[in-house]
Structure formats: C-alpha cells, structure tokens
Amino acid sequence: MGVFSTVRSVAQMAKNFAVLPRATKLLVVNPKHFDVKYVINPHMEGKIGTVDFAKAAAQWRDLKGIYEKLGFDVYEFDGAQGFPDMVYSANHGLSFRGADEGKSVKEVFMSNMGTEQRRGEVPFFEEWYKKQGYKIHHLPNDLKFEGMGDALWHGSRKLLWGGHGFRSSPKTYEIISNAWNVPIITLELLDPDFYHIDTCLSILDNDTALVFPGAFTVEGNEIIRSVFSKVIEAPEQEARRNMACNAFCPDEKNVIIQAGSEVTNERLEKAGFTVVPVDTTEFMKGGGSVFCMKMFTW
Template sequence: MTDRFLMCPPNHFEVAYVINPWMEGNIALGSNDIATRQWEALARLIGQVARVERMTPAAGVPDMVFTANAGLILGDKCVLSRFRHPERQAEEPHFGAWFRENGFDVLELPPDMVFEGAGDALLDRGEPLLWLGHGHRSTLECVPLLKEFLGIEIEPLRLVDERFYHLDTCLCPLEGGYLMYYPAAFDAESQARIMARVPADRRIAVGHADAHDFACNAVNSAGTVFMNRASKGLVRELQSRGFNVKQTPLTEFMKAGGSAKCLTLKLTEDRQSPDAGNLDARSVA
C-alpha cells in the first residue's frame, strides 16, 4: 500500500505568538516566501515515494501547517486533538471537518482533556504499540480513552526538556521496528522503558547537535527518511540499517518549533505485526 500524508500549505504561516521555546525571539521574523519554497520541496520529495494530500489552509491559525497535531489516525479512525494552548484550539474544527469529509470516523475526547495527536502519539513500526509523550502538551488522563477508542497498548514516555515539547521532536519509530530517539529528552524511567521495549540493535540514539537540528522530527516512508538535517555520522548509521536519507532545509518552520514530521500526518496507519515493515528483508534504493 502506498503511504498517504496530509499536508497543509503555509499560506498563512508565521510566528505570531510564543507557545514553545523555539518561538521566542522569532515573532514576525520569518519569511513566508522561504517557508513556501521549503514546504514545497518537502512535499515534492515525499511525493516521490508516497501520496501527498493537501488541505485548504485557513487564516488566523498560522500553526495549522503542522498537520501532525491534527489528530491520531489508526485505520479509519481519527482521534481529534484537544490543544492545550488557546492559540491552536481554533484549528480543531478545521481538522475535524477535513477528516469527516474524507471518510474518517472522528472520535472526540472531552473538551477539558489535553491531547495533541500524532505530535505526541506515535505508532511503533514493529509491534502493535502506541508511544505516548506527556509532560508538556498531552496528559496521561487521555490514556484510558485512547485505549478504549483504538484498542491498542500504550507506552507512556515523560518528556522533561521543554525544547522537545512534543514526542515527535525527539522520537521517531522507523520501519523494521527501529527507533530513533534523543535520550536526554526523557526522564530516566522513560529511557528505561524504551530500552526494555526496543532491542539494542534496533535503537538509534542521536546526540545533542542532531537532536537540536530536529533529526528525530523525520518522516519515514518506503525505506526513505526525510529530515531537515543530519550529521554525517547519523546518516551513515541510518544507511547501515538500510534507509535512504533525504535532507531538505526546513529552517523557517524550526523558528516555530517544527520540522518534517510536524508538517505531515500519515493517513495510512495500521496496527503493526512483529514482522511488519521488515526493512532487513527488503531491497532499499
């Protein structure tokens, strides 16, 4: 099955407020022209291996470009996000309408429950497991309802560095059951959870510089990893595991605290079996 990704053009994108550390000092300092060129370059690259679906951007919600936060997809179900910050809550009806119009069964959490979609909820690529980040945006209170809605095991991970405020900024499940992550973004207990669940030969720990270039905020499809930037060492490590690495500058979006993964929402999400996405058994260009 060809992957499908939802993206929202950055027509109205700007840094208009501060809700994470990356935004500090960047209000009104971005270039929409550069952001558009960078966004189109990412969309073209992903479009070489997957299908990119574009939704209509809305004025007044500049962060709507970050479609990863729209909701959590599993099969034909979508758990709609409940944003923590009022600045982003106006995105919810736009995303809800798109999902309904495109055939998803939209499930809604109570209004007072905070959950920021596939920014904090990432499906493992080796087993039927949902990694859930909490501590900055999403809260643990949503776990019971997510289990009820989706019938999937959930592994909570506590985020402790405010610069890595969403799970997808510091952890990226990869095909074949690999996991790329920045250990320092998690508390000791969560680091231990990751090591207990993921074999050592499937863990790819990134260092400080790569993490702050948002290397973990990557898109993985058809054996290719798309990201803003990575060190030569990280590229070699990913290539040694069979991945093709594509780097494309996303500096304008990093001013708002986002990169490749934040700009996309995978629409073709299914439960993984232990052998699903076995990269080792495939020939990757």
C-alpha cells in the first residue's frame, strides 16, 4: 500500500481504507516493578528515586478500573524484576487484526527498543502474544521501533500513523506496510519531550485528532489537517507538562486523559467527547501517561 510522508503524496493516497475491527481487550502490566532508575527521556530528569510506590499502585488501579467500567477485557501481568518500564505496555509491539487465506488472524510486530535499558522487556511480551495465538513478526536488528508508542491506528480504519525522529526508524514502516498491505503516513518528531508520536497525537475517531502542533514539522501539521476534518489543539503547557495528548479514546466517545488538563478538556467537551480524568503523575515521572500504559489487542 505504501508509505506517505509529504502533503502531496498523502493527497494522492487512495482513501478507500478497509475497516479495522475495534479491539475489545487490553494488555496491562501492573506496577509491581515500576520505578525510575535511569534517564532515557527528558521527563525522567531529576526523577530517579522519587516514585511514591503506594500512590503509583493506586493510580494504576484507578486507570485499570476505568477500562473495566468501559467494558474491556483486561489482561494483567506482573512484568519482570529489573525492567522498571514494562508498565508502559504500548511500547512493546504493534498488534493487528488481519487475514490469511480468507481467515481472520491476529498478528503483531515486536519492537526493537531504541534504548538498551528496555530491550530485555520485549521477549516477555512476545511470549504473551504467542500464548494468545498471534502470528509474530520481527524487524531487522538494525531498525528501531517502539510499537504503539510510535505507531497509531486511524480509529477503525486500516491506516497507520508512524512517528520517527527519536525512537523509531522510518524504514520500519516500509516493512510493516508491505507485510500487512496497509498505507502508513509518517510524521517526523522534532522535540525530545515528545519522543513518541503518542505523546503529541491522539486519534479520537476517524475524523478527529487531539494534537500538539509544536511537536511536528510545518508539513507534518499540514498532513494532519489534510486527513482529519477536526483537529483539537492542546496548549503547550498541558501537552508538555501534563502529557495531555497521551490521552486514549477507546470508543470514539470517552477520552481518558491526565487530570488537570483544563483547556484541553474544555475543547474536547465542546467537540462532543466525554472527558474521563485520571491521575497518572507517578508514571509521568517515567515519561508516560494514559496511552502508554496499555496495549489494545484482539
């Protein structure tokens, strides 16, 4: 289907996207081993040794409870000793509901983490996917890819948005596009605070995106506005310090978002969404919030 990275190429892209069935299951990793023990993104600066573990556990339970109230089947596992970032389960792969010889199959591309500290996390998730009956794909070792931290499905369409510039390699998306026969729009990330695309772009439904424009190039912003008929901008303070764009809208209605994002919340409500605030401040010390802390699956 191809990879599209310019306004011109996106304009020429076929728009008859196939339907992607909505995921009804979520994979989460509890914070039993969560901590900030090193610095691999700007949010971790000065946060080593500052995690309130009881508070983190309570925040995690609240977030999991929201998913359960919204009707998701939630899979939980403990992670592993020595890997404090496993709680950010969106980063370990990109899952997909595809077809093989006319039969529906579940598939996943496993991540090649861009930082040494996190590479040992991925085999634990691969084992989980195997047990769930997924077809496993691997990328060449020289290509970086951090799963749904940098690759976002376009609502209920077989169209993928891919971020690059910090943690994922652009060439990765050519391989994924060819393997799954899906078009991919790639966007370059410019600001280290927004090192994954899920920190600055949240796809709320097929027509609406929540975005922090300052994380993207001028052309990247033009691409976003050429595809989405509704673009909600988060102000810089809320996007940068409150991770407002790391929100998650699992059902085209409810937007789960870090508490205190008042301007963003007002704009979301004006657009017809229901805001579901949750406190993830302990996990923001590690550089992630709502979207990072789950992997949706089939």
